[in-house]
Amino acid sequence: MTRMASTTETMAGTSALAPPSLSSRAKARMVSVLLIAPLVLFLTLVFVLPLGGMLFHAVENGEVGGALPGVAAEMRGWTGEGLPPEAAYAALARDLKAAYGEPRLGEASRRLNYERAGYRALLAKTARAVRAIDRPQAGWTAELTAIDARWGEPATWAALRRASPSLTPYYLLTALDLRMDDGGAILRAPAEERIYIDTLGRTLWIGFVTTLLCLVLGFPLAHALVSLPRGFASVLMVCVLLPFWTSLLVRTSAWIVVLQKEGVLNGLLTRLGIVDAPLELVFNRFGLYVAMVHILLPFMILPILSVMKGISPSYMRASASLGAHPAVGFLKVYLPMTLPGVGAGCLMTFIIGVGYYITPSLVGGARDQMTSYFIAYYANTTINWGLSSALGAILLACIMLLYATVGRLIGVGRIAGIQ
Amino acid sequence: MTTRRAGRLCAPIVFAMLIASGSSHARDLTVVGFGGSLQDAMRTAYFEPFSKRAGAPLIEESYTGGIAKLKAMNQSRTVTWDVLQMDENEMTLACDEGLLEHFDWNGQPNAADILPQVKAPCGVGAFVWSKVLAFDPAKTPGVKSWADFWDLKRWPGERGLRKQARMTLEIALLADGVAPDKLYETLGTKAGVDRAFAKLDQIKPHIRWWVSGAQPVEWLAAGNVVMTSAYNGRVAAANKDGRAFTMLWTQQLYSADYWTIPKGTDKLVAARDLVAYMTSADAQKRFAETIPYGVTNNRASALIDPKIQPDLPTAPQNMAGALMIDTPFWVNNEDELQQRFERWVAQ
Numbered sequence A: 001m002t003r004m005a006s007t008t009e010t011m012a013g014t015s016a017l018a019p020p021s022l023s024s025r026a027k028a029r030m031v032s033v034l035l036i037a038p039l040v041l042f043l044t045l046v047f048v049l050p051l052g053g054m055l056f057h058a059v060e061n062g063e064v065g066g067a068l069p070g071v072a073a074e075m076r077g078w079t080g081e082g083l084p085p086e087a088a089y090a091a092l093a094r095d096l097k098a099a100y101g102e103p104r105l106g107e108a109s110r111r112l113n114y115e116r117a118g119y120r121a122l123l124a125k126t127a128r129a130v131r132a133i134d135r136p137q138a139g140w141t142a143e144l145t146a147i148d149a150r151w152g153e154p155a156t157w158a159a160l161r162r163a164s165p166s167l168t169p170y171y172l173l174t175a176l177d178l179r180m181d182d183g184g185a186i187l188r189a190p191a192e193e194r195i196y197i198d199t200l201g202r203t204l205w206i207g208f209v210t211t212l213l214c215l216v217l218g219f220p221l222a223h224a225l226v227s228l229p230r231g232f233a234s235v236l237m238v239c240v241l242l243p244f245w246t247s248l249l250v251r252t253s254a255w256i257v258v259l260q261k262e263g264v265l266n267g268l269l270t271r272l273g274i275v276d277a278p279l280e281l282v283f284n285r286f287g288l289y290v291a292m293v294h295i296l297l298p299f300m301i302l303p304i305l306s307v308m309k310g311i312s313p314s315y316m317r318a319s320a321s322l323g324a325h326p327a328v329g330f331l332k333v334y335l336p337m338t339l340p341g342v343g344a345g346c347l348m349t350f351i352i353g354v355g356y357y358i359t360p361s362l363v364g365g366a367r368d369q370m371t372s373y374f375i376a377y378y379a380n381t382t383i384n385w386g387l388s389s390a391l392g393a394i395l396l397a398c399i400m401l402l403y404a405t406v407g408r409l410i411g412v413g414r415i416a417g418i419q
Numbered sequence B: 001m002t003t004r005r006a007g008r009l010c011a012p013i014v015f016a017m018l019i020a021s022g023s024s025h026a027r028d029l030t031v032v033g034f035g036g037s038l039q040d041a042m043r044t045a046y047f048e049p050f051s052k053r054a055g056a057p058l059i060e061e062s063y064t065g066g067i068a069k070l071k072a073m074n075q076s077r078t079v080t081w082d083v084l085q086m087d088e089n090e091m092t093l094a095c096d097e098g099l100l101e102h103f104d105w106n107g108q109p110n111a112a113d114i115l116p117q118v119k120a121p122c123g124v125g126a127f128v129w130s131k132v133l134a135f136d137p138a139k140t141p142g143v144k145s146w147a148d149f150w151d152l153k154r155w156p157g158e159r160g161l162r163k164q165a166r167m168t169l170e171i172a173l174l175a176d177g178v179a180p181d182k183l184y185e186t187l188g189t190k191a192g193v194d195r196a197f198a199k200l201d202q203i204k205p206h207i208r209w210w211v212s213g214a215q216p217v218e219w220l221a222a223g224n225v226v227m228t229s230a231y232n233g234r235v236a237a238a239n240k241d242g243r244a245f246t247m248l249w250t251q252q253l254y255s256a257d258y259w260t261i262p263k264g265t266d267k268l269v270a271a272r273d274l275v276a277y278m279t280s281a282d283a284q285k286r287f288a289e290t291i292p293y294g295v296t297n298n299r300a301s302a303l304i305d306p307k308i309q310p311d312l313p314t315a316p317q318n319m320a321g322a323l324m325i326d327t328p329f330w331v332n333n334e335d336e337l338q339q340r341f342e343r344w345v346a347q
Helices: A002-017 A022-057 A062-067 A069-077 A086-099 A103-115 A119-130 A140-147 A154-163 A170-175 A196-227 A230-245 A248-259 A264-271 A285-309 A314-321 A326-354 A358-363 A371-381 A385-410 A412-416 B003-025 B036-054 B068-076 B088-096 B165-175 B180-187 B190-206 B215-222 B232-240 B268-278 B281-290 B298-303 B327-346
Strands: A178-180 A186-188 B029-033 B058-062 B083-087 B123-135 B159-162 B207-210 B227-231 B246-260
Touching: A022 A385, A062 A069, A062 A103, A062 A154, A069 A086, A069 A154, A086 A103, A086 A119, A086 A140, A103 A119, A103 A154, A103 A170, A103 B088, A103 B327, A119 A140, A119 A154, A119 B327, A170 A178, A170 A385, A196 A230, A196 A285, A196 A326, A196 A371, A196 A385, A196 B327, A230 A285, A248 A264, A248 A285, A248 A358, A285 A326, A285 A358, A314 A326, A326 A385, A371 A385, A371 B068, B029 B036, B029 B268, B036 B058, B036 B232, B036 B268, B036 B281, B083 B088, B083 B268, B088 B246, B088 B327, B123 B215, B123 B232, B123 B281, B159 B165, B159 B215, B165 B180, B165 B190, B165 B227, B165 B246, B165 B327, B180 B190, B190 B207, B190 B327, B207 B215, B215 B227, B215 B232, B227 B232, B232 B246, B268 B281, B281 B298
Parallel strands: B029 B058, B029 B083, B159 B207, B159 B227
Antiparallel strands: A178 A186, B083 B246, B123 B227, B123 B246
């Protein structure tokens, strides 16, 4: 941040001193383009492409079309009312015969099971049964309905139709607690399945409270670090940085040891007679805030500190000599100058904070799980990468929105420290 | 930057790349388990003797389940796992998606001795585990069933359950008096699921949810919970270390974990050798005597020290009233029930 600031200053400085000629300016621009080319390439390869791929997963829907191409094509031509024509049944039977035992049928089953529970077993059973039928006696409609009565239900086919196109809104809708019904209308999910909007709200709220707590603790600490004598300040600095160098898991587990019912703190409080029964300090929101603030505090302190270091003490002396009360001097002179650091610290703390999931799952309670928990759950455990990406995309959109709002209010340049 | 300096900087990088590429060619056979006291037992009973016998090193890794890594390895064609421990659910899903080698049961050594229930298309049963009600008899004497787990008046205090729909809904229905043989029939209906959640509602404020198998035993020891669901092997391991927890075998929930071979491994022959070794009677006897999980080789059961027999989930007296977890049911319904469960937990 400071480096960015100084580069802008030097560039602005040279151009103001001696305006270079046109050709040399073009050459300089060429050189700078060449110099940043590796960076652009690097960013594209490791940032833009993976992120874009991740976001694409949220709408990608190739499973059914890949495994059952014939019936997927039939579904495109079908109106979606009642039951599909015989041709669709025949195409399904052909596709199932061709895909039997292939991994792609497993992928299609997983996708269809999201739309309707039980589809996995239905496809497996039907695929096994149709292999025995060479020539259907009474047409495939009758044969498939005889194998399983669900093939005679419009809902089964509506689910297949929704899952057939190569792109789907399913994951994004699910991530917003919405459903598409059999007629294609978008409705709210049944009450007992609404979960992600609440979780998102909770995630943002936990991020906000953590940021606020970090600011309240971090600001005075940063000020102490710049104003205390050097020896003492460096000891304090090590204390601030120590959590940075310790593994996240170790820090979090240490808090469990300290805060649990028969832990260090409760033992001390009961022995001193301050409390009668041990307090509930961990596996709830309180424990979560303690652990998260501890981990995120350096992200708040360091940007504020770097800005405070650049503020000369003579400003405060000047305001005092002009008759301002120290409190007025602090509010009118000192505080505004620290705002870029505060903005950067808050934004960084908040963005890192809303991505937490290991800490909440270890020291939080059942009601303290955040969106990232579900992202990790769907990505790692159930390989529902679509829903995982959709949740990630929505979290990303929230953060971008917040960034834009804060940027408009305070100015992006000020937050980034280049103004 | 001078050329010499650049050279000096690049040398270690080039060197590291050489090592990395060299090691990827000479990869040792890698086996992956779930870690903890379970994997310690596997090391003693299987990995070390096999490595000694084969005269080749065996690399161990551990993971916490989930098929994402397997799928990523498969898609990027860099399979570095050769033998993998999986639960039945995930094995079935991974098998359907073509991520696992199929087992040829005709050519499989020990095939005749393996329990028929654990011969799967893509895996062979590694051991039978059980989820039991565990408690400290010094603090809560007299607990006899899952129904007692719900009796907050007689035994006040927190309860530990695993934070997942699978097995938790079953426990709720068992506590509500549903017979094991009618359980999945009940859970297959909306009314049955509602009934399970209503039962869980009764003790919801007193449930502490665990996520890893080591937690419930630690919590029981630390006094954070007075009774909990836990895996029998973990409780037995704690008792070996001087605890005196009681396990309730009636109404135990049991299932098997499997050995599988990821598709695309270049060590297929060695991987099959290892699986064959781990399903042989002698090796399984050593395993069960180290950690009391049930064995899958019929001949091994007869060899196990009679003193240990009563601690195994598969002992006849422990099987009375036991519930076998219905994997096909969960493969079909887990997406939906887990989502409802997550929402209910967070409310």
